[in-house]
Amino acid sequence: IIPFHYRRWEAKYEYKFLDCYKKLAITINGETPGPTIIAQQGDTIVVDLKNSLLTENVAIHWHGIRQIGTPWSDGTEGLTQCPSLPGEIHTYKFVVDRAGTFLYHAHYGMQRSAGLYGSIHVSVPNGVTEPFSYDYDKNIILNDWYHQSTYEQATGLSSIPFVWVGEPQSLLIQGRGRYNCSVLSTSSIEAGLCNTTNPDCSPYSMTVVSGKTYRLRISSLTSLSALNFEIEGHNMTVVEADGHYVQPLIIKNLNIYSGETYSVLVKADQDPSRNYWAAVNVIGRQPQTPTGLGIFNYYPNHPLKSPTTTPPTGPLWNDSDYRFAQSLAIKARQGYIDPPPQNSDRVITLLNTQNRIDGYTKWAVNNVSFVFPNTPYLIALKENLTDTFDQSSPPENYDSANYDIYSIAKNPNATYSNGIYRLEFNSTVDIVLQNANTMNANNSETHPWHLHGHDFWVLGYGKGKFDSVNDPKKYNLINPIKKNTVPLHTFGWTALRFQANNPGVWAFHCHIESHFYMGMGVVFEEGVERVGKLPTSIMGCGETKS
Ligand code: C2O
Ligand code: CU
Numbered sequence: 001i002i003p004f005h006y007r008r009w010e011a012k013y014e015y016k017f018l019d020c021y022k023k024l025a026i027t028i029n030g031e032t033p034g035p036t037i038i039a040q041q042g043d044t045i046v047v048d049l050k051n052s053l054l055t056e057n058v059a060i061h062w063h064g065i066r067q068i069g070t071p072w073s074d075g076t077e078g079l080t081q082c083p084s085l086p087g088e089i090h091t092y093k094f095v096v097d098r099a100g101t102f103l104y105h106a107h108y109g110m111q112r113s114a115g116l117y118g119s120i121h122v123s124v125p126n127g128v129t130e131p132f133s134y135d136y137d138k139n140i141i142l143n144d145w146y147h148q149s150t151y152e153q154a155t156g157l158s159s160i161p162f163v164w165v166g167e168p169q170s171l172l173i174q175g176r177g178r179y180n181c182s183v184l185s186t187s188s189i190e191a192g193l194c195n196t197t198n199p200d201c202s203p204y205s206m207t208v209v210s211g212k213t214y215r216l217r218i219s220s221l222t223s224l225s226a227l228n229f230e231i232e233g234h235n236m237t238v239v240e241a242d243g244h245y246v247q248p249l250i251i252k253n254l255n256i257y258s259g260e261t262y263s264v265l266v267k268a269d270q271d272p273s274r275n276y277w278a279a280v281n282v283i284g285r286q287p288q289t290p291t292g293l294g295i296f297n298y299y300p301n302h303p304l305k306s307p308t309t310t311p312p313t314g315p316l317w318n319d320s321d322y323r324f325a326q327s328l329a330i331k332a333r334q335g336y337i338d339p340p341p342q343n344s345d346r347v348i349t350l351l352n353t354q355n356r357i358d359g360y361t362k363w364a365v366n367n368v369s370f371v372f373p374n375t376p377y378l379i380a381l382k383e384n385l386t387d388t389f390d391q392s393s394p395p396e397n398y399d400s401a402n403y404d405i406y407s408i409a410k411n412p413n414a415t416y417s418n419g420i421y422r423l424e425f426n427s428t429v430d431i432v433l434q435n436a437n438t439m440n441a442n443n444s445e446t447h448p449w450h451l452h453g454h455d456f457w458v459l460g461y462g463k464g465k466f467d468s469v470n471d472p473k474k475y476n477l478i479n480p481i482k483k484n485t486v487p488l489h490t491f492g493w494t495a496l497r498f499q500a501n502n503p504g505v506w507a508f509h510c511h512i513e514s515h516f517y518m519g520m521g522v523v524f525e526e527g528v529e530r531v532g533k534l535p536t537s538i539m540g541c542g543e544t545k546s
Helices: 150-157 320-329 376-380 512-518
Strands: 004-016 025-030 037-040 044-051 058-063 087-097 101-104 119-124 136-145 170-174 203-210 214-218 224-230 236-241 244-249 253-256 259-268 277-285 293-297 346-357 360-363 369-370 414-419 421-423 426-434 445-452 456-463 485-488 492-499 504-510 521-526
Touching: 004 037, 037 101, 044 058, 058 203, 101 214, 101 259, 119 136, 119 214, 136 203, 136 224, 150 512, 170 214, 170 277, 214 236, 214 253, 224 414, 236 253, 253 259, 253 320, 320 485, 369 521, 376 504, 376 521, 445 492, 485 492, 504 512
Parallel strands: 004 044, 037 119, 136 214, 203 293, 346 426, 369 414, 421 521
Antiparallel strands: 004 025, 044 087, 058 101, 101 119, 136 170, 214 259, 224 253, 224 277, 236 244, 236 259, 277 293, 346 360, 360 369, 426 492, 445 485, 445 504, 456 492, 504 521
């Protein structure tokens, strides 16, 4: 085997009927989800991405890949590269240095929501065995799906009055869903707009053989929804999260937040004379989207034969105790624990709030709503273009003594900034994410926070306001899981620790597409002086035009 994977990809808009409703989707080589990259730890991946979107730029982020030594291949438009223009071919080259389940997706505007995403599976090196066994390996990406274009969504979000994207029309299992066409008034719709006979419009079906064990690599790339995944009548054992082994945890259903990946083992140990539902339900927000359904098909039953049973409806959408409990139950696997440093050098507390700035609705951390610079930070910092972004550091904390997280955000002094946190190279940094009430009474949302370029230890989750004296004493410093994406639960806090040891510029943001678009993110820089010579392929915008 040559440890080098070369791929030629073409990104293009095509009409698809993923949930039976005709919609333009961005495909890679004709597919959404795009092709799965299957590689082995240590391999080099080279992707030549051709932008055939005609009137739209593009950038692809390799979610969960740390890009050690190649920060310019992180694919984050505005941070690590200029966007690629229509007709251009952009080359991404990086090493997959750790086994596990990862993702890729567009990282430009709200483009991910248009369907540009897929999976990366990295297997362990030859001679290394995993601490669990299974007969087959299957991939399931969960997503939510909107019928509006990302442009309509983005325009609404940045208008006065504000137009919210609303709840998704469908939930997709590996790119397949089913919209209820009968709710459309047929007289007014274009012929063929909702086409239940289109071959795209058939449920995801996974065929299993009785007695065999399946590793399901389940990930979520939803634009908005937190999800619960369940296979009717079957337990699952969680064994991996974001590329790290989990102390085996048996569950009936899995809560999964946008940007997370899990491997679960499922044994086909039920009555093999019938099929079972695979069901995805919205949690954390009052569902207005029907259950997403796929078929767990026992060979030799027909793969599309619907079970006659009622599909699982998942836990109560507002059962936050259930979600906290499952988050807390995920621990690093014995024998594979990478212990965190016992202390940190810096603590950054980030209050998550909804804000209004000049009449626009925004999300902010510590009352600062993030805006992108025109010149990507990585280039600006390497080339000393200090006038391209705000040189002052965003706040390290918020006025916690005087802030009531349970009342409607008052939004004092909310501002825009493109300032960044500059971290001392090799220092240990703690992040405390603090949730709060939104602009609606008695409402707090779940935010999945994703860090580029690193894995962090999840030191703890709590309810209410973080107590900076007592809560750190309860941190799990023994067997915390390492992840790259973690939920911040409603009215709660989440504490993380990471080492700033990867030279580059890295986004840390809410993985909800509209929240990040509305400013819910920050940027970290560390060791940028150690970054090698930047490829000219990432330049061409802002102050980098040559
Ligand atoms: Cu998967 Cu910055 O995102
Ligand atoms: Cu969010």
